[in-house]
Amino acid sequence: MIRKIINFYKEGFLSMEVGKKLWLIIGIKLFILFIVLKLFFFQDFLSSKFDNNKAKSDYVLEELTNLNK
Amino acid sequence: MEHIDFSLIDWSRAQFALTALYHWIFVPLTLGLSFIIAIMESLYVKTGNPEWKRITKFWMTLFGINFAIGVATGIILEFEFGTNWSNYSWFVGDIFGAPLAIEGIMAFFLESTFIAIMFFGWNKVSKKFHLLSSWLVAIGSNLSALWILVANGWMQNPLGMHFNPDTARNEMGNFWEVLLSPVAVNKFLHTITSGYVLASIFVIGISAWYVLKKRHVNLAKRSMVVAATFGLIASLYLVFTGDGSAKQVAKHQPMKLAAMEGLYYGSDNAPLVAIGVLENTKKPYEEDFLMDLPIPGGLSFLAFGNMNAFVPGIHDLVHGNKEHGIISYNEKIEMGKKAIDALAAYKTLKKENKTDEAAAQLKIFEANFKYFGYGYYFGHNPHELIPPVKLSFYAFHIMVGLGTYFILFFALILYFNLKNKIENKGLILRLAVWTIPLAYIAQEAGWIVAEVGRQPWVIQDLMPTIAAVSKIDSSNVIITFFLFLAVFTALLIAEIKILLAQIKKGPGNLIESSTKN
Numbered sequence: 001m002i003r004k005i006i007n008f009y010k011e012g013f014l015s016m017e018v019g020k021k022l023w024l025i026i027g028i029k030l031f032i033l034f035i036v037l038k039l040f041f042f043q044d045f046l047s048s049k050f051d052n053n054k055a056k057s058d059y060v061l062e063e064l065t066n067l068n069k
Numbered sequence: 070m071e072h073i074d075f076s077l078i079d080w081s082r083a084q085f086a087l088t089a090l091y092h093w094i095f096v097p098l099t100l101g102l103s104f105i106i107a108i109m110e111s112l113y114v115k116t117g118n119p120e121w122k123r124i125t126k127f128w129m130t131l132f133g134i135n136f137a138i139g140v141a142t143g144i145i146l147e148f149e150f151g152t153n154w155s156n157y158s159w160f161v162g163d164i165f166g167a168p169l170a171i172e173g174i175m176a177f178f179l180e181s182t183f184i185a186i187m188f189f190g191w192n193k194v195s196k197k198f199h200l201l202s203s204w205l206v207a208i209g210s211n212l213s214a215l216w217i218l219v220a221n222g223w224m225q226n227p228l229g230m231h232f233n234p235d236t237a238r239n240e241m242g243n244f245w246e247v248l249l250s251p252v253a254v255n256k257f258l259h260t261i262t263s264g265y266v267l268a269s270i271f272v273i274g275i276s277a278w279y280v281l282k283k284r285h286v287n288l289a290k291r292s293m294v295v296a297a298t299f300g301l302i303a304s305l306y307l308v309f310t311g312d313g314s315a316k317q318v319a320k321h322q323p324m325k326l327a328a329m330e331g332l333y334y335g336s337d338n339a340p341l342v343a344i345g346v347l348e349n350t351k352k353p354y355e356e357d358f359l360m361d362l363p364i365p366g367g368l369s370f371l372a373f374g375n376m377n378a379f380v381p382g383i384h385d386l387v388h389g390n391k392e393h394g395i396i397s398y399n400e401k402i403e404m405g406k407k408a409i410d411a412l413a414a415y416k417t418l419k420k421e422n423k424t425d426e427a428a429a430q431l432k433i434f435e436a437n438f439k440y441f442g443y444g445y446y447f448g449h450n451p452h453e454l455i456p457p458v459k460l461s462f463y464a465f466h467i468m469v470g471l472g473t474y475f476i477l478f479f480a481l482i483l484y485f486n487l488k489n490k491i492e493n494k495g496l497i498l499r500l501a502v503w504t505i506p507l508a509y510i511a512q513e514a515g516w517i518v519a520e521v522g523r524q525p526w527v528i529q530d531l532m533p534t535i536a537a538v539s540k541i542d543s544s545n546v547i548i549t550f551f552l553f554l555a556v557f558t559a560l561l562i563a564e565i566k567i568l569l570a571q572i573k574k575g576p577g578n579l580i581e582s583s584t585k586n
Contacts (some may be wrong), residue, residue, distance in 0.1 A: 013189075029138075047151075057159075
């Protein structure tokens with residue numbers, strides 16, 4: 001069964017024409033999104049500053065209540 | 070509020086707008102074309118005519134190109150939530166978590182499994198199972214949109230939640246209330262239907278080009294009949310969903326409605342501006358019409374189903390209108406400030422273990438929470454709470470004008486196809502080709518109305534952009550803005566180039582394989 005599924009995908013990928021170019025684009029795109037952008041530019045702001053939810057909550061509460069003081 | 074970096078807010082907003090608008094170039098075609106393909110394949114299975122299989126496979130290839138290039142472009146929006154809008158991300162809590170998790174699971178299982186069968190399964194699975202897969206891809210991609218739009222609907226009209234003052238997060242109180250919120254339901258129906266309209270125009274436009282070039286005429290004419298029928302039904306239904314959305318906007322976001330219509334002073338029997346040009350004036354929020362074509366009572370009817378109903382204008386909403394029970398923005402700002410101060414006091418008193426005083430502050434907070442976000446405008450001019458009127462007005466009128474044109478367009482295309490006269494109608498065929506970009510303009514205009522019209526709110530009445538943004542360096546946002554611009558533009562160019570190459574190539578290479586099954 002598993003071999004059938006693997007063969008199904010394998011044959012499908014091998015018989016692609018436009019698809020090969022598309023997979024290349026998808027690969028480049030995912031590399032840019034998840035490796036370049038996510039790792040270097042889009043770190044989760046709260047997780048990068050605080051280790052636990054309590055600290056995150058305290059920080060956001062502080063932000064929300066002190067913004068216009 | 071000297072410490073608020075408005076350049077950071079503006080760049081973060083611009084970046085979100087850029088990503089959302091680019092993402093939305095790819096999505097509606099996927100939503101609509103998946104159904105058109107499923108209908109075409111149903112015709113193949115029903116009739117056994119291999120020409121329908123050839124047609125299905127051709128459009129499936131174009132669907133695959135759009136799907137592959139568009140896939141994961143939406144994930145960037147989630148990156149931005151965590152980095153640029155961390156206060157917001159924390160504040161929304163599990164309200165977003167649940168729908169987005171369901172969306173992820175649904176997208177993964179339905180789309181990744183059945184898309185593979187849809188593309189690789191010809192001649193390998195039975196005709197009926199293949200057809201079922203195509204329908205499941207269509208249903209799955211549309212259901213994915215449901216969960217995203219439920220989350221967006223909640224931002225436009227937050228309900229079904231309880232704010233936890235200890236964690237600063239909203240907690241899901243009633244999942245069904247969030248899911249079945251009339252705002253979310255209308256938004257979902259209106260959005261997916263608009264996708265059906267765009268996909269129908271896409272199919273008709275490309276088919277029209279083939280007819281003009283006298284290539285693949287049979288494929289083109291059959292495709293046009295399916296797309297025009299589907300598009301006509303969808304565009305008529307779009308009128309009802311649009312009407313439903315307008316009524317929800319009137320109920321929950323009256324300022325957005327006033328901005329959409331350039332209505333500064335409310336009135337009974339309020340007119341709907343069919344066509345209008347707002348004048349350029351240096352006075353803020355006082356633009357009048359240079360010329361307009363009003364339909365008396367039209368806006369009252371659109372908003373409340375009653376030609377004589379009172380529709381509040383921008384001035385009524387900002388300054389209040391006692392006669393109609395509308396409280397002013399200054400009063401809302403006062404209540405919002407009370408909520409913020411009570412939350413701050415609650416936090417301090419709880420730390421000091423003064424539970425009774427903390428409970429009293431919590432009561433004040435809860436009584437004023439409805440206007441929590443207004444509190445951030447304490448000491449500000451309430452005019453800052455007015456969305457960009459011109460942009461909202463023109464985007465709304467472009468969307469509605471084009472939507473009306475699309476109904477006539479589909480009717481015309483269907484009529485000439487059924488009369489078998491379409492081949493001789495060069496002007497209409499050229500018009501069909503040029504209607505493709507108009508469909509995309511209408512889509513983007515729709516999102517501008519939905520999102521610009523509700524500014525400055527990230528979550529209606531609860532959280533404005535100034536409170537939602539993270540304290541990060543604006544130069545980071547500027548760099549990534551241009552990075553996204555470059556990546557998305559490259560993707561768009563790649564999509565257009567690959568699509569055009571495939572369209573020029575046509576379905577010729579598919580004939581041989583289509584006769585096998």
